[in-house]
Amino acid sequence: MSALYLLIFASLIVALGFLGAFIWSVRRGHFDDDYTPSVRILLDDNPEDTN
Template sequence: MSVIYILITVSIIVAIVFFTLFVKAVKTGQYDDSYTPSVRMLFEDELVKENNKQTKNK
């Protein structure tokens, strides 16, 4: 029965740590850009082609 108390305590501590890290990331602006990821996939092929051309020219 004491193992359950230890596991619950550890899981609550881990949850608090992850929550504080998430709040810190939100406050520092980690998730502010919501437009670029949706558009990035449209231009990904062009970036790959340009990189291939540059490496072939060298």
């Protein structure tokens, strides 16, 4: 039964670590740009001169 308590405690520590990393990344602005990735393939990297 003590192994079960140890596994529950370890899983809570890992879950809190992932939650902390997610909150840190949201506060740093890693998820701010949600428009550009969806249209990046449509943008032309090297526009050709048509003249």
